[in-house]
Amino acid sequence: MELPERTLQILHFHEPQLEFGFKQATPHPKDGLFLYGPHGKNRKVRDIRIGVVGTNDGIKFFKAWAADLKKPIEVPPPGKTEKKDRLHLANFPGIAEAFGITFNEDEFATCSLDRKAIEDASLIVNLHEAVKKVVQLYVTRIRKYHENEERAIDVWALVVPELIFERCRPGAKRTGLPTLRGDFGKKQRQRSDLPLLGDLIDHTAEDIFDDAPDFHRQVKAGLLTLTPSQILRETTLAPHEFKNSAGYPIRRLQDRATVAWNLATGLYYKTQPAPPWKLADVRPGVCYVGLVYKNLPNDPNDHVCCAAQMFLSEGDGVVFRGANGPWKTADYEYHLQPPAAKDLIDKVLSTYKDKNGSPPKELFIHGQTSFNDDEWRAFEAAAPRGTNVVGVRIKSTRGETKLFRDGDYPVLRGTAMLLDDRNAYLWTTGYAPQLDTYIGPETPNPLFITVLRSKKEMPAIKTVLADIMGLTKINYNSCNFNDGLPVTVRFANMVGEVLTMRSARDAERQPFKFYI
Template identity: 25%
Template structure:
């Protein structure tokens, strides 16, 4: 039997910032060239209005943290490309943070402490909802203002809440218990793959068994169309168990900037305007049927504009195979929704549309998507499968990030994590696992792997360059959980800045 293998090394993704320079590291690009939207000139607001909701103690800590981020924060240790000092918020983003008592809402700390202690009792579900309602009342009062309406709100959680009320057990029906058991069984079958990555984006048993405080708060913020950022003591306080202060400042500031409406960086726009779409599946509850399956599309334009759309609901069958499929009609409807939303946001249809999924596309899905996207010149469907395939090389380190291995000319494997020459190390905790990239449609595998690698750098929720999943799929669990909390209705706002 003939065995042929070729290995190609892709360059690290190049990112655009405010100046003419392009960098592979967001921290370097922001420090030396500023955010991409500096190019917008006078249309750009020089301030970000930050609202705060929390107890007196957490508001004091959050205010001190914002003041701290307004100045340089040196890295405490040996600096490197991964570990850089924070140049101040204005130094990195060329905007100043504005916060004041007029944009601050104080909630009762003693009552929150009491509620967190009562979560172990039989009425824990009601106590959890009361915690949610207390913070939602603060968000609502800021959202309804005609003046002093913030661009983004920090929800400052006390330690008792962040430790004890992060999740609460759900009361499951028999149908839901069957679905949860099915998910658990399917995850058990995947344990044969070492360090399987799928659970990072796919729904787990715990997603069904518990309500999540972050998801509940973000769902209400989505309804009020006011982005929020959760702040806990692990962000605002220095300790031996949390990240180093400069690193926390970088990650916090990038997320805050994006949620306030900014564009931190973007991929260079090629000759062909492209829409990237990730398709995933999740369960949610509805008043029409207690448990249903729903498809979820996360889409991104060439300029980085991201939005999320929930597809049609279908009955959740606990006997269904792991790889949930869309019918031809459902694929057509979801493809049409994505295209309409893209046009509404950009003014034009893309010339190229790429769909990512973690399961194979079957014939009805292919026909449905192609029918919906028949006006798009280039349509490609790409499956990303965490693989048991491994490459070994001499020395102590795994293959470089961006390594592409093609076996017998038709199976392609991509490392989106691995040794990073710029850092002179592999910064991951486990053996890096490549994706098998399977491409169907108008794009070549060489284009597909390059797109996937580039999109791992488009996570505007962090300044870290170590993301493994492309942004088309990386927030699937989080978006699904928030839409589950949102309920039956379709939210008026679909921008990804409300979900991350």
């Protein structure tokens, strides 16, 4: 029997526009900031209050970089094999000129750490204990500052020596290093392994085995209810100070102008009430939620932490912590039980109503797995009658589907292949005409998008794809043209990893800027 021919529809979405100062729009964050400034621009340049914690050298490196941020920084001249019109690069005009903020680097609140104390803590034989004690060196100094000083800090810059990056993360290789004895033995213990005479040790020390031995995650969790933070490696700030035997920097970095754009974007986002840009021409009354699931480390019941990341049309986000529970039902499937599902969406909708005065018209729930019947009914029950709830699955692909332009060239970013009215491939990476390049290491792979369920009418697949394209442009941790994933799932793993830390378990609702 002959099967009927099937025609696949190929279409292209134009690059989403971003809004900047004076309600001007352009697709590239750097262009918009250079020409118009941030969309919530103040009438005059605003001073921000920065705290710095690190070694004496780290503080010196950050102050030097901060002074450079106040000046123009040009991209380096092209090399012999590079194109002269490198449109993905842009000169940095200075933080006041692009973002409307400034600072006095001589007035930074500084907390100096002893490098030997960091070195010794990082060499403790038990990795959990080593990471915890290094984290405490930073978090304790910041907390003491807030307890004893009246001057408020908008953002803390945590400058870390390279040894922290090398030694204080899961699976760190410390072979050959002269490890030191700590309070616990070398074995990475479970709670059941701890000494029976618990009153002979500090009970809080037991908590070190409840957290993954990861400096970044533990520091973010420790500051989650206190202040936004920016973690910077000394080798990023002063690459010329760290060279190999051949005289080259030990790390390959982006050009200084690009580093300046990214650092300034993070400082602005974490110190201002509104992000530096927002999506233009977004439908009113739309709310996007990304579901986050992460296994709790060292949990005897194999429980999972769940959370929801809410993003509105202006781009900023809020993270809501849900209940811990047995949400993992298969290798790659997570499903909330109805009470937990309803409670999580209740939190999202309540905050949306507080911000906007009424519930959203549309609530898009983005996940990387499907939704079962009980879970979905709970989502619908949480939403008021006038809110349409739509479930969308967003999955990365690994090369099983390829599309080429003119037979040999990378496909245009924004190309979509519609399979039917609910399923489509969407290339969120690819050749960008405005940049005249494709920034990527291999042939671009698409996202596989499925509109799974809807409370009322099913939205058009083209509308869902256009929304996802827009959500790839609101990563405020950098100043890139776009990401490959929408923000609703781009940071899901990072947010989940922070929330599983024991010190984060009181964070019920926090701005997204605290997590990145």
